[in-house]
Amino acid sequence: MNDALLRACEKIIRPIRMPRERAADLARFWSQAPAIEVLGGTVLLREDDPGDSLLFVINGSVKVTVRGSDGETIEAATLKSPLLLGVTGAMDGKKRTSTCTVDEVATVLRMRRPVFLAAARSATPEAEAIRQLLLITMHRQLLRATDQLRDVLKTAP
Numbered sequence: 001m002n003d004a005l006l007r008a009c010e011k012i013i014r015p016i017r018m019p020r021e022r023a024a025d026l027a028r029f030w031s032q033a034p035a036i037e038v039l040g041g042t043v044l045l046r047e048d049d050p051g052d053s054l055l056f057v058i059n060g061s062v063k064v065t066v067r068g069s070d071g072e073t074i075e076a077a078t079l080k081s082p083l084l085l086g087v088t089g090a091m092d093g094k095k096r097t098s099t100c101t102v103d104e105v106a107t108v109l110r111m112r113r114p115v116f117l118a119a120a121r122s123a124t125p126e127a128e129a130i131r132q133l134l135l136i137t138m139h140r141q142l143l144r145a146t147d148q149l150r151d152v153l154k155t156a157p
Contacts, residue, residue, distance in 0.1 A: 004107070005030060008058045008082035016136045018129075025129035029119065030056055033109040038102055044085060045100040051089015054116045057081045060106030065099045073099075081106065087137055090116050 009026040033056070038044070044055055047067055062085065064077045076098060085100050090113050102108075111119070120127050120134075 002031075004058060005109075008056070012082045012084075013133065016133075016140070018132060018136070022129045022132070025125045026133065029126035029130045030109050030111070032115075032119065033111040035107055035109050038106050038108055040102055040104045040106075042106075043099060043101050044108060045089075045096050045098070047096050047099045049096045051086060051091075051093050051096060051113065053086060053110050053112050054090035055085040056109040056111075057083050057085060057102070058107040058109065061103045062106075063101045063103055065101070066097070078103065084133070084137055087134055087141075089113075091134075 006023060006027045009023040009030070010020065013020070013023055013026065035058075040060075044057075044062065047065075059081050061081060062079045062083065063075060064079060065073050066076050068074045086096070088094070089096055090111075093113060120130050
């Protein structure tokens with residue numbers, strides 16, 4: 001386990017109030033995933049591709065875009081690292097719902113879906129930490145989406 005990975009794990013759990021000692025568990029979980037250095041402009045996930053992996057962006061930022069009803073590209077968000085990408089696709093294997101592109105050079109850990117599922121199902125502290133992080137992450141995404149939908153409905157004619 002390297003220091004950059006441990007620091008990223010500490011940073012990703014800080015705002016969700018997971019116990020600090022879980023960072024080491026998460027770092028051990030992610031240490032089995034290959035790390036790749038990607039250049040700015042690299043597409044990490046593409047809308048409509050299969051959900052075949054889970055990504056942990058250690059540094060850099062990611063632009064999230066979606067295709068509108070008439071085919072135009074809509075920028076949905078710019079996310080700062082560290083962050084997980086492809087959570088839902090890694091869980092259900094269905095198509096990606098957005099395109100994620102790095103804005104600058106970034107370090108990304110990629111865990112293929114079968115490896116992730118096998119590791120997350122194990123009875124280890126590392127697996128418990130990733131399950132807890134994913135549950136909290138998905139819950140927060142659902143709350144944000146609900147708030148955004150509520151805002152759209154309030155402004156609809």
